[in-house]
Amino acid sequence: MARxxxxxxxxxxxxxxxxxxxxxxxxxxxxxxxxxxxxxxPSGCGKTTLLNLMSGLVTPSQGHVHFxxxxxxxxxxxxxxxxxVFQFPVIYDTMTVAENLAFPLRNRKMPADxxxxxxxxxxxxxxxxxxxxxxxxxxxxxxxxxxxxxxGLVRPDxxxxxxxxxxxxxxxHLKWQLRRKLKQIHHELKLxxxxxxxxxxxxxxxxxxxxxxxxGRAVQTGSAADLFERPSHTFVGHFIGSPxxxxxxxxxxxxxxxxxxxxxxxxxxxxxxxxxxKLGVRPEYxxxxxxxxxxxxxxxxxxxxxxxTHVIVSATRESxxxxxxxxxIPGNLVAGDRVxxxxxxxxxxxxxNEEILA
Amino acid sequence: xxxxxxxxxxxxWFLILPVLLCVAFSAILPLMVVVNYSVQDIISPERxxxxxxxxxxxxxxxxxxxxALLRQIIFSFSVLAVELPLGILLALSMPAQGWKSxxxxxxxSLSLLIPWNVVGTIWQIFGxxxxxxxxxxxxxxxxxxxxxxxxxxxxxxVLLMDVWHWTPLVALLGYAGLRSIPDAYYQAASIDGASKLxxxxxVQLPKMRGVLMIAVLLRFMDSFxxxxxxxxxxxxxxxxxxxxxxxxxTQKAVGQFDLGPAAAFSLIYFLIILLMCFILYNWMQxxxxxxxxxxxx
Numbered sequence: 092m093a094r095x096x097x098x099x100x101x102x103x104x105x106x107x108x109x110x111x112x113x114x115x116x117x118x119x120x121x122x123x124x125x126x127x128x129x130x131x132x133p134s135g136c137g138k139t140t141l142l143n144l145m146s147g148l149v150t151p152s153q154g155h156v157h158f159x160x161x162x163x164x165x166x167x168x169x170x171x172x173x174x175x176v177f178q179f180p181v182i183y184d185t186m187t188v189a190e191n192l193a194f195p196l197r198n199r200k201m202p203a204d205x206x207x208x209x210x211x212x213x214x215x216x217x218x219x220x221x222x223x224x225x226x227x228x229x230x231x232x233x234x235x236x237x238x239x240x241x242x243g244l245v246r247p248d249x250x251x252x253x254x255x256x257x258x259x260x261x262x263x264h265l266k267w268q269l270r271r272k273l274k275q276i277h278h279e280l281k282l283x284x285x286x287x288x289x290x291x292x293x294x295x296x297x298x299x300x301x302x303x304x305x306x307g308r309a310v311q312t313g314s315a316a317d318l319f320e321r322p323s324h325t326f327v328g329h330f331i332g333s334p335x336x337x338x339x340x341x342x343x344x345x346x347x348x349x350x351x352x353x354x355x356x357x358x359x360x361x362x363x364x365x366x367x368x369k370l371g372v373r374p375e376y377x378x379x380x381x382x383x384x385x386x387x388x389x390x391x392x393x394x395x396x397x398x399x400t401h402v403i404v405s406a407t408r409e410s411x412x413x414x415x416x417x418x419x420i421p422g423n424l425v426a427g428d429r430v431x432x433x434x435x436x437x438x439x440x441x442x443x444n445e446e447i448l449a
Numbered sequence: 450x451x452x453x454x455x456x457x458x459x460x461x462w463f464l465i466l467p468v469l470l471c472v473a474f475s476a477i478l479p480l481m482v483v484v485n486y487s488v489q490d491i492i493s494p495e496r497x498x499x500x501x502x503x504x505x506x507x508x509x510x511x512x513x514x515x516x517a518l519l520r521q522i523i524f525s526f527s528v529l530a531v532e533l534p535l536g537i538l539l540a541l542s543m544p545a546q547g548w549k550s551x552x553x554x555x556x557x558s559l560s561l562l563i564p565w566n567v568v569g570t571i572w573q574i575f576g577x578x579x580x581x582x583x584x585x586x587x588x589x590x591x592x593x594x595x596x597x598x599x600x601x602x603x604x605x606x607v608l609l610m611d612v613w614h615w616t617p618l619v620a621l622l623g624y625a626g627l628r629s630i631p632d633a634y635y636q637a638a639s640i641d642g643a644s645k646l647x648x649x650x651x652v653q654l655p656k657m658r659g660v661l662m663i664a665v666l667l668r669f670m671d672s673f674x675x676x677x678x679x680x681x682x683x684x685x686x687x688x689x690x691x692x693x694x695x696x697x698x699t700q701k702a703v704g705q706f707d708l709g710p711a712a713a714f715s716l717i718y719f720l721i722i723l724l725m726c727f728i729l730y731n732w733m734q735x736x737x738x739x740x741x742x743x744x745x746x
Contacts, residue, residue, distance in 0.1 A: 146640065148636050148639075167639065168636075168639055168640045169639065169640070169642050173640060174640060175636065175637070175640050177633040177636065177637060178633070179631065179633060181631075181633050181634050181637040183651045183652065183655070184655040184656070185651060185655045186651065194641050194643070194651075195640075195641040195642055198641060198642035198643055198644070198647070199642055239637070242637075242641060
């Protein structure tokens with residue numbers, strides 16, 4: 092087990108000149124020992140690159156990787172004692188399930204009786220005890236992926252276990268089960284787990300700390316609540332939540348926030364914001380307000396979507412759209428109605444150059 | 450709604466007529482001609498006698514044939530024993546991508562593009578001790594090489610020629626198999642701490658099984674029917690040392706015009722190849738896939 096410190100940048104091209112040449116822009120990050128982390132971001136944001144840099148499959152073009160203060164930048168995955176689970180199940184076709192699970196231990200010359208014990212424990216955790224003597228090649232995709240997971244978890248002294256979208260090939264109901272299993276295993280084994288995914292639900296339920304990435308940059312690291320309440324970058328606001336955060340471009344001064352031909356007074360006690368900026372508010376925190384109430388904006392409803400447990404109301408004003416997530420529609424609102432939506436509140440954030448203002 | 454019944458039109462049988470005709474002329478009729486010959490003694494075009502299974506019985510007891518068959522089996526298995534490991538080794542050492550891989554692919558497949566009788570001619574000259582590169586070189590090294598007089602030399606020359614001609618096929622098939630293995634397998638193996646040998650044993654070889662099976666079948670069938678190359682190089686000699694089955698058959702059928710025994714033997718030959726392929730195919734399907742019983746110690 093190890094504490095992983097990264098201070099690096101990576102480009103697959105030999106002579107990177109501009110930001111877009113980098114798969115990963117310079118970043119500094121620490122993964123604490125025994126933590127459960129998720130790297131979350133859209134395809135191509137560099138999360139797999141970051142994972143491969145940690146495991147040692149890729150060597151960073153600049154900077155260093157430290158494990159427990161020791162420089163392991165040039166070390167192989169084997170030397171780093173890393174376990175990694177890939178997107179698609181990797182199993183050794185000619186071996187049985189037990190042999191598959193024992194393979195990493197056998198290669199490390201663990202005594203046979205200890206291997207047997209450990210394999211038994213892991214199989215127990217993954218609920219595969221009954222299949223130990225079956226040939227791995229004949230199993231279903233989810234069983235194969237469980238073997239891959241098992242091979243990652245089987246080494247007791249592993250520095251960290253890295254998962255690269257491991258549940259992509261799994262059926263949704265099994266996905267949920269396996270995710271819970273992983274969480275439980277994290278509690279039992281106290282391993283450092285790092286999990287790459289583009290699915291926010293997966294990331295937020297699995298990890299204590301989520302790293303949100305976009306275009307080769309880690310834009311925010313925090314708990315699920317942090318990411319939800321105070322996204323430090325507009326991308327995080329967009330990406331996390333369904334629907335994502337609302338943004339209203341405008342201009343702020345002592346008088347308040349001016350947008351779409353209207354002025355919203357700043358709530359009392361808020362640090363003053365000055366200049367061009369964006370107002371950001373989560374649809375969950377937008378509510379219907381009485382006419383002319385402070386911090387509310389008059390808008391026209393364009394769409395009312397009933398999604399079962401709640402209602403999503405979309406409203407516009409001068410081509411700016413705001414979505415509100417309401418538990419029920421008071422008084423049968425329909426498209427075309429004029430309403431006042433409360434935008435200012437304690438959860439309202441302001442962004443300048445896509446970054447949050449204090 | 451009522452259940453729709455399939456329309457029945459027996460005329461549809463006519464649709465398979467073209468295929469039936471093609472197969473009839475290309476396979477069934479020629480085979481039946483051979484069957485016809487195999488049960489008759491054709492003394493002259495006008496005189497023929499039905500002899501039943503006599504030719505089959507005679508052919509089965511033919512000592513010469515026994516030795517040709519034995520020679521053939523030893524040759525075919527030698528071919529497999531040399532070409533398969535060599536082809537896999539070649540495939541493993543071929544570059545995976547870039548212009549180098551294209552160049553190597555072209556160079557490796559060159560020998561496959563040469564017609565059989567030209568291959569024979571090349572090696573016939575190549576092995577000559579007066580003007581042939583290999584023959585003269587071996588002589589220069591003090592080896593008394595003579596493929597026209599020494600049975601072992603002749604046999605080895607034919608084997609070497611087949612290896613030169615056909616190992617690239619195994620290599621190409623193996624290469625295709627190797628390229629289809631996703632990177633994750635190699636990465637996982639490296640993370641699991643597998644040695645190079647382990648990677649070969651547990652990742653590459655199992656993943657190449659399908660293409661290697663094709664390679665084995667192709668090389669077995671082809672080498673079992675080898676004719677042109679040894680015919681051009683050694684003419685089956687010296688003595689009978691490189692007379693393989695097809696050449697033996699040709700001598701009987703065309704050389705001596707013993708159509709009856711030759712036809713009977715053709716059929717037996719056909720059945721032998723079929724049987725061998727069946728056994729090989731089933732064995733390769735099963736190898737490495739049977740469920741292991743018992744513990745996992």
